[in-house]
Amino acid sequence: MADDIEKLIRPHLVGFTGYSASTSPDTLKGKVDVPLASLVKMNANENPYGCSPRVLKALAAYRTFNIYPDDGQQELRKMLAGYAGSPAECIVAGHGSNTLIDSIVKLFVGPGDEIINSVPTFDIYSFSTEICGGKVINVNRGDSFAVDVKGIKSAISPRTKLIFLATPNNPTGNVIPPEDIVEIIETGLPVVVDEAYYEFSGETVMPLTTKYKNLIVLRSFSKWAGLAGLRIGYGVFPPLIAPYMMAIKIPHNVSVAAEIAVRESLADVDYLQGRVEAIIKERSRLYDALQEISWLKPYPSQANFIYCAVQKGSAAELHLQLQRKGVLVRYFDKPLVKNSIRISVGKPEHTDAIIKALREL
Ligand SMILES: Cc1ncc(COP(=O)(O)O)c(C=O)c1O
Incomplete structure (x- = not known):
């Protein structure tokens, strides 16, 4: 019966209200x-x-929107590699960095697994984890919203799969001192450093991606490049993880329009x-x-x-x-x-x- 359809939803999602955008x-x-x-x-x-006026011009002139984008993101990954200063093979792009967060959680978190969140922070980390049936372990930030490194380390359990760190943090706007990020990375667990606002802070841990094989850095074109409506973000992943991210992403997850927008934005930095x-x-x-x-x-x-x-x-x-x-x-x-x-x-x-x-x- 149609009225019973809700009973077929995964039980932990019955009543789930989602993210309030x-x-x-x-x-x-x-x-x-x-x-x-x-x-x-x-x-x-x-x-x-x-956005850059170059983006508007290039999109208006483009004629072949009937053709799918390159699912392997070859050109796109090369362009992003140049900007991020990381190897193209480590880069994966997504329909906004939100969708990359979602894929990362999908890759690591199963029912009963845990993520550590440094709260208050961006709600998508817990949103995606809850959908996957994972458990969110919240560690409160301290004075002026500083991350509690000790608290994070003592929240680690055998079920911890990911630690999320937003820097600058949304909604509080503060950055995490690099030495704190390093201390957390040195736990050896996968650490996602979300740098969606990097261009406004000038602080990044991107160079550490060559040293630490458990570090993921996420970036977005929504803010600095004015492309929130076109949806484009990227991540730099450990060499062992990038191929999995490419494998589990939805095919053609970045539109041709977004790829053009990246090219033109990077030509107009x-x-x-x-x-x-x-x-x-x-x-x-x-x-x-x-x-x-x-x-x-x-x-x-x-x-x-x-x-x-x-x-x-x-x-x-x-x-x-x-x-x-x-x-x-x-x-x-x-x-x-x-x-x-x-x-x-x-x-x-x-x-x-x-x-x-x-x-x-
Ligand atoms: C900390 C943080 N990460 C990621 C995002 C998502 O950005 P995108 O538009 O690339 O999905 C936002 C957007 O507000 C954000 O605040």
């Missing part, structure tokens, strides 16, 4: 006092400058780097301006967003009030990210808009 501005009709076109979108860590620098400069102006708001506590950030504790009133309410005024931010109200908001760094006019809106409240 930021809402699209289209869903806000009637809920905001400004035209949708003038919304200031500071809720999804997107690049306000867009100086232009894109200029935009990254503008965002870094704006991050510092936004941080200073947020510090002037007595009831907000912004945390220093090495990413393209700033996490703030809301010290008076409710963050959920603040998010709605800002939304009314046409400024979108992300808010959190979970045990480790209580009553807080995350503001993506935009252009100078976006900083002006949010600061004006906050002052008016």
Whole structure:
């Protein structure tokens, strides 16, 4: 009977509610006092400058979208190798780095296996683990969201399959000191260092991938290259693991459009780097301006967003009030990210808009 169909779902997924991604501005009709076109979108860590103009031109000129992309990612892996400074055979690209996280978990984690998460952090690590029937072992971060290295080491069990580390971390924006990452890698367990925001921090452990055969480094084109909508990310994997990642990925997992976008972005790195620098400069102006708001506590950030504790009133309410005024931010109200908001760094006019809106409240 159709009504019984839910009984056939894997039992651990019955009632599973998924990942709560930021809402699209289209869903806000009637809920905001400004035209949708003038919304200031500071809720999804997107690049306000867009992608390289070379990408737009090349996509408009391309004619053979009827042909599948190269499933072996030969050219793509070579191009990414040049940018990452790693051998092409160690690189695997995906439809956003999210899908690589999902494949890594699929490769290592079975029912009852464990991953170690340094929380608060990006929710996709636990999302993918739960879908695979794995168990998430959360180790709380300490002061200023520093990773608790000792805590991570003592959380290791015979069932630990992966340790996830985001640096800079989402939503808190802080980086992990390299010596802490090394200490965790030296446990010998597979360690995934997620560097989705690397271009905004300038700090990377990529050179360590030649030394440690248990280190995976993930990167994304969503943020620095402004390609969030096209979906492209990549990882540098140990030589023994990259072929498995290629084997288990969904065929043709990177579109021709995304491959073109990578080529053109990499041909325009100086232009894109200029935009990254503008965002870094704006991050510092936004941080200073947020510090002037007595009831907000912004945390220093090495990413393209700033996490703030809301010290008076409710963050959920603040998010709605800002939304009314046409400024979108992300808010959190979970045990480790209580009553807080995350503001993506935009252009100078976006900083002006949010600061004006906050002052008016
Ligand atoms: C820490 C972290 N890793 C990975 C991603 C996913 O990026 P992508 O757009 O490449 O899937 C994000 C996106 O917000 C992120 O914050």
